[in-house]
Amino acid sequence: IIGVSELLSESMIKLAKEIPIVTIGITTGNHERVHQKKENLNKDNYVLLIKEFLTLRLANVSNIIFMENKYDNEIITANICGLNIVGTHGDKTDKKQATYQLSSLLNQKIDILLVGHYHEMATQVHHETTVIRNGSMVGSNEYSRNLNLHTRPTQRLLIVSEDGCDCIYDIKLDRINN
DSSP states (O other), X not given: OHHHHHHHHHHHHXXXXXXXXXXXXXXXXXXXXXXXXXXXXXXXXXXXXXHHXXXXXXXXXXXXXXXXXXXXXXXXXXXXXXXXXXXEOXXXXXXXXXXXXXXXXXXXXXXXXXEOSSSSXXXXXXXXXXXXXXXXXXXXXXXXHHTTOOOOBEEEEEEEETTEEEEEEEEEGGGOOO
């Protein structure tokens, strides 16, 4: 937890040196459960420790802002450039019904929905919602390979304006040098 937290902190500090404002939204998911699925409560999640570490470690970096999870730790919402943007890990939503499920739950139209969980990068439009799936930060591991979910270590950087998602940069993490 400490190693991952420090790696994320260092990455955010590097971004903050290049980007005027870095906004961080953190959600929990199934990869960080403390207990087995049947025994685990939503709050039993190591990401909450990582979030606390990051908050403390980055407190003095003036251009880094942490978003508040208004609904719960599994969903982050933001209004950016007038767009309703929702992020979730995605393990508790159906791939084809996520837009409907979350817009009903939050009682709001979603312009951009950000999800992970599926170990693949993809961009689709469901009705008026752009659904952007992020890749896996670590790439394939034994579990994902056993499910035939192969991917390179990747993340996505989005550039948004009032017109929507203007640009998506796919960052191949295995090619980044320190």
